[in-house]
Amino acid sequence: MQATSHAFKANAHRALGNPDLQRAMGMMRTGFPAHRAKAIARLPEFDALRDDGIAIKNHVLANLDFYLETFEKNVIAQGGEVHWCRNAAEARETVLAICRAHDAKTVTKGKSMIGEEIAINDFLEANAITPVETDLGEYIVQIRHETPSHIIAPAVHLVKEQVAESFRDAHKDLPRERALEEPRVLCDEARAVLREKFLAADVGITGANFLVAETGSSIIVTNEGNGDLTQTLPKCHIVLASLEKIVPTLEDASTLLRLLARSATGQEFSTYTTVSTGPRRAGDSDGPEAYHVVLLDNGRTALLGGEFQDMLRCIRCAACLNHCPVYAAIGGHAYGWVYSGPMGAVLTPTLIGIEEAGNLPNASTFCGRCESVCPMRIPLPKMMRQWREREFSKHLAPKAQRWGLALWAFLVQRPALYRLASNAASRALAYFGGARGRFRSLPLASGWTDMRDMPAPQGKSFMTLWAERRGRAERSMTPP
């Protein structure tokens, strides 16, 4: 997809003025955090499990070459194939070649963020293969020609009336005036439409929440069962996975699974956790005849050994999105690419460059909730700061900001001068603020005054008050 992260500010403005989006985000703001809090309160070992999970991921990253080779060996031993892809283009070509080898006309898809990252749907369509998203949220955004706005709840930015409208437009063979008020009815309609697609598909594409080195397995978690129908009914199953999804054993996967659903939706466990290993076995009456894992790097190995390595621990639970005040205000589309919220603000610049995505690490209040809810304790605020530093040192920040910061840095390193300048400025502001004591507009400060008045400084400065207080205290301690 064409990134619009450079236009983040305009995107965010539009989002704040969109009443449907604001209504939808209001529902998200309360739902996910409350469910997560309840699930975690029920599991006293949650924090200890986080420590175990982090240790597993760090161990894997330190030995990533070994575990990937082991995974590949075991996939092959089970009759599957692994395709190593350096970038999105290689991954797309690989998927297309497999689809062509199976003479595919339609492809069903389970939810996959890697699919979004490599924009596989557009590519398949351009090559005369019809991709059908089957996760309800993904299906909704596909028929609206949108992208997911949340990594686990793709249609979280929509209200049900918008979904109903899209269904009327997309399902033209159904009576136009049918009742579509309730989510139950919308879901039933999607179920009926998509059931036919499941049965007709030639290839099924899913993502992977984990890859298991020990067995050569891929694991997906879903609530709808769409991933299972996607990968069970067609003759070929393609797994799209980035290479940091690997874990050593089924035991290690179990530990991470205990963290994933609770952090994501606040469920004890997702409805369906499915472990797939190779194609169907001799004697099996169903299951795919071919099993392919498309293993994508796309800039991830370049993070190893650097200041963003910890980002590779991310298990895509979306807890950081669900708890982010910025995400909750503007939704995911404003971020302008596949990943949004705090994890997107850190990951996106690594994948598409800080030149395009420099706004994202700046879109944070640094409240720290993202890090505190991250099951992998990824230091997201610290990493956003690191991106800001890089952006600054690469001279990418806007000129006004650079000069402003340079002037400020010059002054704060010279305390006497700083006090002189700030006293003069506050006196001038107090004078011009006049009787109202506030400004409706100020040169260079429209970012503030467009939205609200700027109060004029009143009374003495902190430094002056502090000096006076210390003077009083010293006097009162002087013996008579």
Next chain:
Amino acid sequence: MSDAREQILGGIRAGLGRGRLGEAEREALEARLAAHRRNLVPARAAALDHVGQVALFVAMAQEVDATVVHVASASEVPAAVADYLSTQNLPARLVIAPDPQLDDVPWSERPLLELRQGMAENSDAAGLTGCFAAIAETGTLMLVSGPESPTRNNFLPDTHIAVLRASQVVAAYEDGWERLRQRGAMPRTVNFITGPSRTGDIEQRLVLGAHGPRRLHIVLIDDAQSRE
């Protein structure tokens, strides 16, 4: 794309600031894989006796909208299934997985139940399967694919009836893996199923039966008392 493979592996080693792992290091990692060491397993189920684990399984499964009926033996399964279908106003028709675990169910005692054994089709409204195990910790069924248990039978029918024996209930996922390894090779598919299919994708409102079964009904055969 062997170029890509070598380049990716080389990039990993360069990033980690080392070359290929030495023999001793590889052996240590192989040993870690072979040990199947468990990480922390929550006490919730592991600390209970087996009767307690079965009770926990039932409570957790019910919490996520599965229904559970207890029967004393396999001979009571046909009546339990017929009752369930009739109370749900469903036709007395079932596709049954060709699972030898279900061989001791005397279906002929309920001649009005219309049965077909084999792989589920889209037209099958209700299906019945066995289970491989069940996880008490979260009320989760564990099913494995094989000639006797097609995966689609767990997903295509609107109503999934699972016959579980209390002796198949284990505390944690790790216990399930241990049982599976004792059985032999990894099957193509392992399905962990926790309640019926659901979605919250429209306004976060919970709707059951998104793509998989709307109803999950567990017939629990209490065969485990003798173990205590």
